[in-house]
Amino acid sequence: MANVSESRNNQIYAEIITSLATTAAAKVEGITVLGNDNSGKKKKLHGSDVQVYFIKDKVSIDIFINVYYGYRVPDVVCTVQEHIKQDVEAATRYKVGSINVKVVSVIFPKL
Numbered sequence: 001m002a003n004v005s006e007s008r009n010n011q012i013y014a015e016i017i018t019s020l021a022t023t024a025a026a027k028v029e030g031i032t033v034l035g036n037d038n039s040g041k042k043k044k045l046h047g048s049d050v051q052v053y054f055i056k057d058k059v060s061i062d063i064f065i066n067v068y069y070g071y072r073v074p075d076v077v078c079t080v081q082e083h084i085k086q087d088v089e090a091a092t093r094y095k096v097g098s099i100n101v102k103v104v105s106v107i108f109p110k111l
Helices: 002-026 073-091
Strands: 031-033 050-055 058-068 095-107
Touching: 002 031, 002 050, 002 058, 002 073, 058 073, 073 095
Parallel strands: 058 095
Antiparallel strands: 031 058, 050 058
16 A cells, blocks of 8 residues: 555656746746747647656656757756756755756747
8 A cells, every 4th residue: 555655646746846847947048848838838749848757765857848049058958957956856855866858959030
């Protein structure tokens, strides 16, 4: 019975961490998180835009983003990682083990 309860708790924490990570990443200038549009509404793409994995007392996060043309990808990725780590560790009991930011595409300006 403990495994069912622990599994349910992890599922709830995964949803919370997903929300925290998406919100933290959305604060970073020059990106969009997959599954979010500019109106703030969520839309589902292929799979999930944020994935959370639990390894003992640490959490690993995968997040998929688009970067706007003109922003330096390494700088944006680093900033996304820092924001997510700070927000997740401040709001939950978990330490962040890793944050994998995957840049799916570059968004070019419309002419």
